[in-house]
Amino acid sequence: MNVVEVEGLRKEFKSYSSRSGLAGAFRDLFTRNYQVLRAVNDISLHIKKGEMVGYIGENGAGKSTTIKMLTGILTPTAGRILVNGMNPHKEREKFVRTIGVVFGQRSQLWWDIAVQESFRLLKKVYKVSDDAYEAHMGEVIATLDIGPLLDKPVRKLSLGQRMRCELAAALIHNPPLLFLDEPTIGLDVLVKMKIREFLKEINRKYQTTILLTTHDLADIEALCERVVLLDEGKIIYDGRLDQLQKNWVEGKQIHFEFHHPVERHALIELSGGADVKWRQGERCNEWIAGIEGDEEAVSQLMSRVIQQHPISDVKVNQASTEEIIRNIYEEGLTHG
């Protein structure tokens, strides 16, 4: 049976705009102008037990909104949700015992009290027995390396320290399903790696199902076989991460860093007959050529370009997941 079963899920937000002036305010009392924003637009999603799914999309794509509906925080506008066999907002109190939630942007812990006091209260709230707590949390605390932080109040922790504690707190009742909304936001590489290792570990050990949103695709690459790509509230890709890569990694990327500013049309002229897509890089005078074809085509293009425009740096690489995703956002999936 699927852990998450979602069919035609939709969430609309009404935003009201007020009219100007006193007369406007008076009219607002009776009829208000509003716009409807479809943050999540009829998505369907099925997740099996033990899966780790990466849920990605641009800012405002509707990832957090989806998670809030799956966790019972928001009531959907339309659609059918079944998570762990329950309707999240209908049986909220029973349901939330079976999930763990971390919002990277917001603390779930009590600000003023020591971490272990927070854990102790949560242990009571989730009715976890002493034995179960000792057995499970001892390990969580050791793996996340938060033992030394336990007697500090949350407000005195650094972001990375706090996130590790948040993660531990979400696992006190050892839930079979975990929702993580940007759990690695703002963390340094070492902490990120520790968190990834930890998630892999609990997934292996307890078959914990994990749905994770992040803007760091390295998280996804490290953890998820399956990605769900969301764009303006719609799922535009749901499948294996390596499939996504395979469909897109036909070509190569050549990064040129020129000495002088170069015009796009000058570069396009140099492409010759090859299928080349030019795009400006992030650095000054950086241009990136996406080229379909074999090594031969790549080296020919390089030599033509370098003869015409002096360069300070050049490198060739395969399209990274990040670039693939960016391309998808920019051009849609049709290329795949």
Added chain:
Amino acid sequence: MFYVSIFFQYAAQYLKTRLTYRADLVVEILSDLLFQAVNLIFILVVFGHTTTLHGWSREEIIFIYGFFLVPYAIFTAFFNIWDFNDRYIVKGEMDRVLTRPVHSLLQIVIERMELESLFGVITGMAIMFYAGSRLGLEIHWYDPLVLLIMVIGGALIYAGIFITLASISFWSDSKTDLMPMMYNIGNYGRYPVDIYNRLIRFTLTWILPFAFVGVYPSAFFLGRTDWYVYAFLTPVMGLLFLTIAVVLWNQGVKHYRGAGN
């Protein structure tokens, strides 16, 4: 049973935290006391020139004030929801509350409790005893029981009104200043409502029934038999208003929109 044990867990944690900042605690209790003293002095000043107000003596008014302090103390100890809109809706704290397996309103009650406000119960009782003895009131065996019921009823009325106001935030995201205004209106219930005009009296009885947190239940102890009906309506009104509030709250939670990040 689960809720009782959770309540004590939170209360214990609360006391532990508060006792580490003992100075703050003392300052807070003292400022409460000062506030209550100012209110008493106000009553005394008003009565500096007259001995009765619409047939109510100074001691009777002081007694009503003493009674009022008791349910009010219980209300302020457990229902710190005056900043609900800001804290839980605008800042999105409600997200966290809704991911925990305890009724959302109860969670807010236990995480925002301020037990030191309960000190007001002692002050209130002391004032009632003082005024009562000056009035020569007798204490009957059933008085403590009736007092308990009246106090609970009064606290529930306060809770009901303020939970209702807080619930409005689920629907309307605009900032309103209704909460502070309501605290002011609440003070009118401390005086005999027959000193006001009929409209205000009606409002304080049936719409914003703050009169049930002061003058009506006190009328029972003061032996004003013509007000007994109102006095015994106190627990009924309390239950009624709390029920309305909780129903509204539960509806409101479904409309919670969260804070966009």
